[in-house]
Amino acid sequence: MRETPLSSCEREFILKAITEHKRFDGRQAYDYRKVKISFGVDRGCCQVQLGDTRVLAQVSCEITAPKPTRPTDGVLFVNVELSPMASPGFEIGRPSEFGVELTRLLERCLKESRCVDTESLCVVAGEKVWAIRVDIHALNYEGNLLDAASVAAIAAIAHFRRPDVTVSGEEVTVHSPEERDPVPLSVHHMPICCTFAFFTQGKHLLVDPSLVEEKVMDGKMVIGMNKHREICMLQITGEMLLLKEQVLRCSNIAVVKVTEISELILKALENDRVARASGEKCGFAESVEPKKITTTKTDRQDVDMEEDAADKMAEASHSSDDDMQIARPGDSSEVKVLDKGLAAIGEGGQNTWDMDDDAATEAVADAAAAATSSRLQGKGDNQHQVIDLDSGSEEETTVTLSHDDLQTHRPSTSPAQPASGKSEAKKGKKKKKK
Known part of the structure; x- marks a missing residue:
């Protein structure tokens, strides 16, 4: 595992805060982060959140040959996978020293404590x-991955169900969940790991260290214990010397923490059992709290309605959908009742829609243009006309006229002055000069 080293200033700042009995997340020295346990839809799937540290455990089973030294005992195998998704320091492929250490500690805590009855896993002896x-x-890795992994492992084992088996002579029949109910594993006790971090040569002690606290600690002690005060595993790492009183103090703290976590696991198992028995929704999706947006939330407003309007709305809501009535505005005739899904158009009548002044003016102008175009169209065969009349369009009207039309529709002069008025006016001027 490749960790990002801290600078000297960061290290000194963290150590100074610890010597002053202060932690970055506001906890006390012996406080655990919030623990949340949730189960998946499939049996044996458990997710544990310890603060920002997240671990997923999945239990599976298969029938194999037993070990030669224990022909009547089943096999319990533990595997830990560390991917770069949890932390950039983890690598894919060959397991790191940190991953091997986690696997060995969990095997010692679960297998060597014999929390699972392996003799009940025997199908045919030998x-x-x-x-x-x-x-x-x-x-996600934000410190104290071992404690979260131990809680997820024992909770997944308690939640798991193996298929039922029938042995008839040398024939072994494995029943599906539809044929017979799966069988739970026999769990004697629940060992849980509790990690303690030491600073300044063991003078200061912290429970459930975070990631930055793990980077500056001098050493740690891991105690695997169950709620019956039985120590299942103990490991001390780091360059420090611990006194007998310090070990006893850590064991007393571990008893309290393990008891609380064991009760939390039992409560989570009971809630999942009740949800499955009652047919309610279960799984990770149901355990996730949706994020709610409250910034645009408005208070509820009561609207006062008149009694007549309220009665009309109530009558409309209670009306049947089997029949549909259609009537035109202003029609005094009887209303026709049609079957559901049918509609009809009436015989017509006087238009009752109101028209504004602009619309009336446009209608009159369109009618006059249509009359003019009809007169021009009957004048002769040599006349070509292109008219685009559309009351709903605002396009300009184009009219093409012939030479005769231009002569016919030439603007007329006043009666006092004929068309040849200019020549007569010139002659009058000449007579005056003479």
Whole structure:
């Protein structure tokens, strides 16, 4: 695992805050982050959130041959997967030292404590046994990944159901969930890991360290314990010397934390059982709290309505949809009742729609233009006319006229002055000069 190193200023700032009994997230020295447990739709799928650290555990099973040294015991296998999705320091491919350490600690906590009854996993002694595999995937790494992985692993094992098996002579029949109800695993106790971080040569102690606190700690101690005060695993790493009183103090703190987490697991299992029995929705989608937008929320306003309007709306809402009535405005005749899904157009009548002055003026102008075009069209065969009359269009009207039309429709002069008025006026001027 490749970690991003901290600068000297950051390291000194974090250590100074710890010596003053202060933590970045506002917790006290012995406080755990918020733990949330949710189960998937499939049996044996569990997701645990420890603050911003997220872990997903999935349990599966298959029938295999037992180990030669234990012919009547089943097999419990634990695998931890660390991908770059959880942290940029994780690599794909060969497991890192941190991943191998997590796998070994979980195997010691689950397998060596014998929390699962492996003898109940035997199908045929010496030939066939159930192999239980626990795959743990890190979704997000923000410190204390071991504690979250241990909670997810034991909760997934308790939530898992294996298929029922019938043995008849040498024939082994594995029943589907539709034929027979799956069988839960026999879990004796629930071992849970609790991590403690030490600073300044063991003088300061923190429970559930975050990622930045893990980078500056001198060492840590991991205690695997169940609620019966039985220590299942203990590991101390780092360059420090711990006194007997410090180990006892950590064990007393672990008892309280493990008891609280065990009750939380049992409560989550009970809620999931009730939801499945009642047919309610279950799974990760139901456990996610949707983000609500409240900035555009408006208060509810009551609208006062008149009694007559309210009565009309009530009558309209209670009217049947089987019949439909159609009537034209101003029609005094009887209303026709039509079947559902049919419609008809009336015989027509006087237009009752009101028209404004502009619309009336445009209608009169269009009628006059249409009359003029009809007169021009009957004048002769040599006349060509292109008229585009559309009352709903604002396009300009184009009219093509012949030479005869231009002579016929030439603007007439006044009666006092004929068309040859200019020549007569010139003759009058000459007579005056003479």
